[in-house]
Amino acid sequence: MILSVENGCFSYKNSKDKLLLEDINFSVEPGDLLAILGPNGAGKTTLLRCIMGFLKWSSGKSTLDGENIRNIPNKKLWNNIAYVPQAKSTVAAYTVEEMVLLGRSSHFSMLSLPKEEDLEIVHKVMEEMNLTRYAHKKCSQISGGELQMVLIAKALVSEPKILILDEPESNLDFKNQLLILDTMTKLTNKGISCIFNTHYPTHALQRANKAFLLSKSGEYLFGETREVITEKNIEKAFGVKAVIGEIETPSNILKDVIPLEITQTSDINALLSKDELSTERKVAVVSIITDHSDVSEKINKLLGKNKKYIIGRMGMPYEDRGISIINVTLDAPEYVIQTLVSQLGFLSGVSVKAIYSQVKF
């Protein structure tokens, strides 16, 4: 299912006709993880609301597989899309379990009771989101972060094809942030599309294959995350000098963004622009160690996507140790190799590293 925005423009009625969102164009395909970033008040939540039709584009449209979202019957639309708003307030009367079950309501009719299968998925998702112990507590009696997890669980039980989340990791502790990021990665590995607003450029760089960066002036950039989230563009959009570095962990190399200082407004006059990805080719061996046999299909899928760059491959199971080692030699632009390493690194039970040849081609 492809979600697109075509020439979307929007302004609030009281904003003296100044467009908040101007000529927005982008699309999200199955398996895409799109991060939307921008300073406070830039229009990220407004953009999500316009995408889903809660706010009407002044001109332009959102489409689902080419059909204008406004022409799609509500039931059909919400069978495919789930939305998690920021957890500001909620209907107090519901317990956590009832709230999560509400997310399943498009699967049973208003007059019937949920089926065994519906309850099973509700309990499974609650377990995965560590919510089981709160099942019978009222939503008004849990913390803001706990409520956020409940709302995400409510969206997940609807088994959407497209999941849209407004700042899902804000308000959450490290463990729950990782749980949400891992959940989004898992869903996109299954071919579901996720769109999330975030104030964490690091999360975008580590997880999202696409990024949409919106500035206060209404300007935006959309494209590959590594092209969009650059030191220059962070400075231009947020007015903050930042460095993007890499941290080596036992199983992966992760990008990190560290804000350094506020830039004087007069220093920022350039427009957002895509950083050209280096197309310089490198030869590298990507070494993969896996301890699960059920992950091999996912590894093969990722390698298959990069087939044209692969010049050699060796794999060996070490059954007595319960692991397999795969060495893949690639001749590819560095960003292709880095993207592959990062996607492999997020599969559970996989350790991966690239070793680059010193020889220039």
Ligand SMILES: Nc1ncnc2c1ncn2[C@@H]1O[C@H](COP(=O)(O)OP(=O)(O)OP(=O)(O)O)[C@@H](O)[C@H]1O
């Ligand atoms: N209902 C409304 N009526 C008029 N103006 C609004 C309305 N909702 C939001 N705005 C204005 O539109 C602009 C964009 O708001 P929005 O909430 O979309 O920003 P945001 O990028 O999501 O911000 P944040 O990062 O702080 O959540 C802001 O200037 C805000 O004051």
